[in-house]
Amino acid sequence: MAVVAVFNQKGGVGKTTTCLNVTAALSIAGTNPVALDLDPQGHLTLASGVGHVTSDHSMAAFFNHKTPLVQLLQDTSRGWQIAPASLELAKLDALLGSDPHAASLLKKGLQEDLALTGAPIMIDCCPMLGVLTLNALLAADRVLVPVSADFLSLQGVQRLDSALNVLEKKLSRKIPRRILVTRFDSRRKLSYDIYDKLRDQFGSLICNTRIGENVALATSPMHGIDVFEYDNHSTGAADYRALAKELWESGFFA
Amino acid sequence: MAVVAVFNQKGGVGKTTTCLNVTAALSIAGTNPVALDLDPQGHLTLASGVGHVTSDHSMAAFFNHKTPLVQLLQDTSRGWQIAPASLELAKLDALLGSDPHAASLLKKGLQEDLALTGAPIMIDCCPMLGVLTLNALLAADRVLVPVSADFLSLQGVQRLDSALNVLEKKLSRKIPRRILVTRFDSRRKLSYDIYDKLRDQFGSLICNTRIGENVALATSPMHGIDVFEYDNHSTGAADYRALAKELWESGFFA
Numbered sequence: 001m002a003v004v005a006v007f008n009q010k011g012g013v014g015k016t017t018t019c020l021n022v023t024a025a026l027s028i029a030g031t032n033p034v035a036l037d038l039d040p041q042g043h044l045t046l047a048s049g050v051g052h053v054t055s056d057h058s059m060a061a062f063f064n065h066k067t068p069l070v071q072l073l074q075d076t077s078r079g080w081q082i083a084p085a086s087l088e089l090a091k092l093d094a095l096l097g098s099d100p101h102a103a104s105l106l107k108k109g110l111q112e113d114l115a116l117t118g119a120p121i122m123i124d125c126c127p128m129l130g131v132l133t134l135n136a137l138l139a140a141d142r143v144l145v146p147v148s149a150d151f152l153s154l155q156g157v158q159r160l161d162s163a164l165n166v167l168e169k170k171l172s173r174k175i176p177r178r179i180l181v182t183r184f185d186s187r188r189k190l191s192y193d194i195y196d197k198l199r200d201q202f203g204s205l206i207c208n209t210r211i212g213e214n215v216a217l218a219t220s221p222m223h224g225i226d227v228f229e230y231d232n233h234s235t236g237a238a239d240y241r242a243l244a245k246e247l248w249e250s251g252f253f254a
Numbered sequence: 255m256a257v258v259a260v261f262n263q264k265g266g267v268g269k270t271t272t273c274l275n276v277t278a279a280l281s282i283a284g285t286n287p288v289a290l291d292l293d294p295q296g297h298l299t300l301a302s303g304v305g306h307v308t309s310d311h312s313m314a315a316f317f318n319h320k321t322p323l324v325q326l327l328q329d330t331s332r333g334w335q336i337a338p339a340s341l342e343l344a345k346l347d348a349l350l351g352s353d354p355h356a357a358s359l360l361k362k363g364l365q366e367d368l369a370l371t372g373a374p375i376m377i378d379c380c381p382m383l384g385v386l387t388l389n390a391l392l393a394a395d396r397v398l399v400p401v402s403a404d405f406l407s408l409q410g411v412q413r414l415d416s417a418l419n420v421l422e423k424k425l426s427r428k429i430p431r432r433i434l435v436t437r438f439d440s441r442r443k444l445s446y447d448i449y450d451k452l453r454d455q456f457g458s459l460i461c462n463t464r465i466g467e468n469v470a471l472a473t474s475p476m477h478g479i480d481v482f483e484y485d486n487h488s489t490g491a492a493d494y495r496a497l498a499k500e501l502w503e504s505g506f507f508a
């Protein structure tokens with residue numbers, strides 16, 4: 001099953017919200033997904049109900065002490081598992097930044113961890129292209145790029161697309177990607193303008209599903225649960241359900 | 255006049271939008287402010303109408319070649335000046351990360367640049383506490399912390415407040431700060447809940463002015479102008495005008 005990195009170097013575009021709710025949707029569909037939190041701020045860890053963990057029980061232990069990933073997994077209330085983040089991860093750029101092998105640690109770790117080879121794996125990234133995110137991108141079979149429907153977010157996508165193309169050349173392999181329009185406010189002309197610009201530039205890379213701006217999506221993390229558990233009738237739940245279905249049927253997780 | 259760092263390690267909370275429009279408001283009031291863009295993504299540079307610059311004409315030239323800051327300043331259409339960012343800045347953490355003096359380069363540069371000593375200086379930071387942001391915080395007389403009115407944003411503020419307290423001890427000086435609630439959607443109960451939690455915890459550090467969610471604020475950057483020029487009658491313009499007035503009258507820029 002695919003390893004999917006959820007990344008955009010722009011902040012606050014819905015990476016964590018997307019990771020949380022797509023993983024939950026995959027879990028509801030019975031696919032036993034696993035999430036890895038690679039953001040030192042640990043927002044996915046928080047939103048999943050796991051809360052704060054010590055660095056020895058987080059992804060920092062994998063990078064620093066080679067703790068097997070499967071030992072770091074914790075259960076969420078819904079049943080999918082997450083390898084949590086901790087602030088300790090923030091030091092990795094300083095510790096490993098100059099080591100050329102540092103960026104492929106996660107890829108190796110996933111290959112060696114047979115317990116994880118059957119599951120779709122979702123990786124939440126922080127808004128920076130440093131050692132942590134490079135680990136996610138090198139380990140990834142696919143990249144999902146959330147873009148919020150506003151101008152400053154649009155700028156980031158073009159750069160990211162070029163950065164991924166450069167990475168593809170270096171790795172001599174394709175990195176299939178999909179761009180997801182999020183925080184779409186249907187009452188604003190701006191949302192449609194941004195969507196049209198993205199469609200013109202990226203065509204079929206743009207997911208057909210758009211995630212609408214919906215307060216249920218902003219509120220569920222407060223309770224450490226996904227949007228389906230928080231309010232299954234919300235438009236946020238409907239949108240992420242539709243997105244998971246669209247990605248699944250197009251083979252994104254295959 | 256004060257050097258103000260605009261920072262929050264959470265992404266997408268309105269740092270750039272706040273920097274753009276507070277600087278513009280100070281300019282309209284005749285105070286000749288200067289802005290420094292310390293985000294390699296260069297969103298303030300873009301939103302201010304300056305657009306892309308080569309690394310030799312950006313803040314990267316200050317850090318790499320000791321180019322005096324005053325030589326990097328470019329005029330915006332309204333008349334205030336900005337020292338632009340360039341992607342080259344992203345390499346600074348790798349280049350300077352281990353040099354203990356690297357974090358005080360900007361402080362020294364500002365002290366040596368007499369041309370800048372009279373102006374209020376606004377610094378836009380990226381959502382990461384690395385070498386660039388440390389330069390901003392060490393050079394700053396004040397820190398303005400935008401927080402968007404949602405749960406994941408709230409988490410970041412508490413950590414940031416502690417990080418600033420640790421920095422204060424190391425520098426043996428106070429770093430006065432103000433917290434600004436942004437992207438406040440008055441139709442959502444969540445906005446009020448988050449605001450109340452912030453008030454309970456941080457009391458008078460919270461600005462009285464709240465910046466409401468307003469499409470004019472998301473749209474003006476597309477045209478490379480501030481919200482006052484884009485739509486002076488918008489609630490976004492009214493809110494940032496009120497914020498600049500509140501900060502000025504409380505001596506934040508003194």
Ligand SMILES: Nc1ncnc2c1ncn2[C@@H]1O[C@H](COP(=O)(O)OP(=O)(O)OP(=O)(O)O)[C@@H](O)[C@H]1O
Nearest residue numbers: 011012013014015016017127183213214218265404
């Ligand atoms: N479709 C949506 N409707 C309403 N609120 C949303 C939506 N998507 C995200 N949010 C809220 O917007 C904020 C930013 O989203 P999120 O934290 O998922 O972005 P991010 O890209 O992971 O941010 P960062 O770059 O800081 O990691 C969060 O408070 C989240 O709850």
Ligand SMILES: Nc1ncnc2c1ncn2[C@@H]1O[C@H](COP(=O)(O)OP(=O)(O)OP(=O)(O)O)[C@@H](O)[C@H]1O
Nearest residue numbers: 011150265266267268269270271381437467468472
């Ligand atoms: N009050 C507001 N109303 C409507 N849109 C807003 C408001 N504040 C910010 N925005 C929009 O939300 C997005 C995020 O804001 P902005 O880029 O200023 O945040 P940031 O904290 O600088 O992000 P980053 O962490 O990526 O630097 C932008 O597209 C901006 O135009």
Ligand SMILES: [Mg+2]
Nearest residue numbers: 015016039043
């Ligand atoms: Mg996130």
Ligand SMILES: [Mg+2]
Nearest residue numbers: 269270293297
């Ligand atoms: Mg910004």
